[in-house]
Every structure is written in structure tokens, then in C-alpha cells.
Amino acid sequence: MPTAADQFDLFGKARASLPDGLRYAEGVIPADKAGRLVAAFADLPFQAFDFHGFKGHRRIVSYGGRYDFSASRLESAEPIPDFLLPARAAAAAFAGLEPEAIHHAMVTEYAPGAGIGWHRDRPEFDKVIGLSFGSEATMRFRRRVAAGWERASLPLAPGSAYLLDGAARQDWQHSIAPGERLRYSVTFRTLR
Numbered sequence: 001m002p003t004a005a006d007q008f009d010l011f012g013k014a015r016a017s018l019p020d021g022l023r024y025a026e027g028v029i030p031a032d033k034a035g036r037l038v039a040a041f042a043d044l045p046f047q048a049f050d051f052h053g054f055k056g057h058r059r060i061v062s063y064g065g066r067y068d069f070s071a072s073r074l075e076s077a078e079p080i081p082d083f084l085l086p087a088r089a090a091a092a093a094f095a096g097l098e099p100e101a102i103h104h105a106m107v108t109e110y111a112p113g114a115g116i117g118w119h120r121d122r123p124e125f126d127k128v129i130g131l132s133f134g135s136e137a138t139m140r141f142r143r144r145v146a147a148g149w150e151r152a153s154l155p156l157a158p159g160s161a162y163l164l165d166g167a168a169r170q171d172w173q174h175s176i177a178p179g180e181r182l183r184y185s186v187t188f189r190t191l192r
């Protein structure tokens with residue numbers, strides 16, 4: 001059975017079977033640092049994800065900007081806290097960005113059974129870099145083609161990072177399948 005490592009070359013670039021513009025690497029956040037971050041997440045003021053009044057199973061906390069789906073706009077939010085800055089630096093290095101280019105961070109808590117449905121991120125944002133913590137997860141991708149949907153999937157290991165850029169960001173939708181164990185992600189976004 002192919003593993004994530006089989007789907008990427010030595011430089012973390014996705015092979016042809018995955019969307020262009022998707023990059024993935026494991027070990028971006030070492031286990032000891034990941035453990036400290038997960039401990040810190042326990043104290044965050046998570047709120048149920050709210051989409052036009054519908055509360056999702058996942059809970060989120062946003063920094064440096066919070067997208068309000070009811071108002072369809074990006075609202076202000078607390079700046080990215082100090083404890084997340086080393087993770088931002090690691091995410092930026094992985095994506096080939098300066099840390100200061102990343103103004104937005106969102107921590108998402110996926111309790112067992114929680115996932116995220118098909119979507120593309122809001123157009124106010126540009127590149128998306130995601131870090132994974134806790135349980136493994138499967139990130140799924142799909143895009144419309146003449147015959148229906150073209151699909152791909154990517155296992156996300158704890159401590160790994162992915163970058164959504166180019167077609168993976170603009171043309172493909174993504175989702176996270178509900179898992180059986182607690183997972184957190186930290187998604188960093190640049191602004192368009």
C-alpha cells in the first residue's frame with residue numbers, strides 16, 4: 001500500500017498523482033515541540049465553528065484575523081500569540097516564506113468524529129500552510145472534470161506540514177475525513 005512518502009520526492013514536491021501546488025513534509029515540528037504545543041492548546045478559548053448559524057463539530061480559535069461567515073468579511077482578531085511564533089517560523093521556512101508574511105493563524109480542534117467538509121479557503125487568503133498534531137488524518141482533494149470528480153488523498157502525520165498553493169489552492173477543494181481520535185491543526189494563511 002503506498003504511503004505519503006511514496007507520493008513525494010526528496011524535496012517534498014507532490015508527484016503527479018496529487019494536485020499541483022500541494023507540498024507535504026513530515027517532521028516539520030519535532031515530537032517534543034509538538035507535545036508542548038498540544039499541551040498549550042488545552043488552554044485556548046476554542047469556540048464551535050459557526051457557518052451562518054450552523055455550529056460545526058470542530059472548534060476553532062483565530063489570530064490576526066477571523067473570517068466571519070455571517071458578515072462575509074475578515075474581522076480583526078488578537079495577534080498571533082508568542083507561543084505560536086516558533087510554529088509560524090517552521091511553517092514559513094517549509095513554505096519558503098518570511099514568518100512576517102503570515103498574519104493569520106487558526107488552531108482547530110477535531111474531537112473524535114469531527115472533520116471538515118469540502119471547501120476552498122476564502123479568497124481573501126492566499127497560501128495556506130497546515131501543521132498537524134495528535135491523531136493522523138486523511139486530507140482529501142477533489143476537482144470537477146468533464147467525467148465527474150478527480151480525487152486524491154493525502155495522509156497527514158503528526159508533526160507534518162502541507163502547503164496549498166497554485167492549483168491545489170485555487171482549483172481543488174479539500175476536506176478532512178472525521179477521525180477516531182483527537183487531532184489539532186494549526187493553519188497559517190497569507191493575505192491576498
Ligand SMILES: O=C(O)CCC(=O)C(=O)O
Nearest residue numbers: 108116121130176185187
Ligand atoms: O485541519 C486541517 O488541516 C485543514 C483545515 C482546513 O481545511 C480549513 O481550516 O479550512
